Amino acid sequence: MVEIAVQSHIIPLPNQLTCTHCNSKVTNVLHRTALAYACMHCKSYYVGEKGLGYKFVHSFNEVFTPDLPLNTKGVLFGVTYEIVGFAVRSQLGAGYAWREYTLFNLYEGFATLTEFNGHWIFARPMQNYPNLSPSGFSDILQYEGKSYQKYNKYKSTVKYAAGEFGYDIFSDKKKVFVEWISPPYMLIREKDDDELIWCKGVGINANEVKDAFKISSLPEREGIGALQLMPVSANVSFLLTSTFVFILILLVGQYVIKSPAEEKKIFDHSYSKTNVDSSGVIVTNNFEVTGGKTALQFNVYAPLTNDWFDLNFELINEATGERFEGAKSLEFYSGTDSEGAWSEGTRQDYIIISSVPPGRYHLNLYPTWNSNSSVYVSFGIEIIQGVSLWANFTLFFLLGIIIPVIQVFRMYAFEQKRWLGSDFSPKLTIWNL
């Protein structure tokens, strides 16, 4: 991926460059800055020489058709560019190739639009170069407040070119390209014995390219691009910080914000089979729920021995008739076997009835026992008002962390795919996502 600097060579130039092999014309947009051009019809490549005009130097073996036609104009980042050159490059020693479009604006100079697997990067030369270590191969670069991670290092070769160029595109073959990324941005260092150029690239969406150059179709995107941003992304440190604050406020809320109903026992009674009337109901004495709307905890106890007990009940507001129904089953079995003593089930448990308004209430109890149970078998029920609802805390805690957890997994998978294309993949952890 190459950014080119405006050259200052002075060569005699006509308004059109003519291919001496096939007589096709290449529109001369770059005028005196066109140091090289390639005929799109016969694959011939010419380089300008000072005072001598253009000299044929190469013929390409194959032809590639640009997705963005030469001499098309489009507006990118507020600047009207004309596509003056097209080149297909490949990494030396690797099979894959990418396409580079040389863009030109009379006042802004050159820019490059690169496409690889449907991912687009717009790049321009930088005025202020990043500070590098003396070796020049830092894995991490700090530039304009962003941390850039080394992504690629390569030499490139040209497979095909068409149009005009501000430099001899074959002069790049000795250059070493090093790329650092901080999506959606990229820093590109191009260096050989004679020259050092830095460019800054930014990943852009294919739709932006389509809109800019009024193109109806472009190559479909494959895989994750080096500068691609994850859809619906959010900064991990923001997610973790905001979730931590959320959990902290949840904890404070759990202890500080309570129902106006004071936490206290408001009912406690035991019953046996003999208390059940002919319709199978036990109607309890009434009791008062005070303060405000509250959750009631019903503790149910039955002294079971290899037996079960079911309790359905109805909590009835004596003033309004509003009623709440609940049910609890208890069972407790124990014994011994070859492995020793065992037991299962429980003799006591609780249920919560929530949002109970203050007022006078009574219970209708509908107990069910094993038919073989003694008539003296008993059960107890106590009611506590104003209990803390830790189930709410658990529910909201889980809801609060589910998005960061999903997001971190998504980002981890996304970054792993992004770095598949690199030889410099960092060790990915939650902290460097």
Added chain:
Amino acid sequence: MISKAEERNKLMYSIFLIVMLLIFNYANYAGWRVFNTDEVEHTEAGKSHNNRTRFYHK
């Protein structure tokens, strides 16, 4: 454009957390167990008499 999308996501997530905190604190204040599987049925006064014959009322 890009940072705007991320800022929007941050804003949406912040709003989500704030709404959850409001619901949580209201639920605690009102003694409301948001997901309560214990409660079999809650009938407001006069809205249902379907089971009246099953239950005894004082």
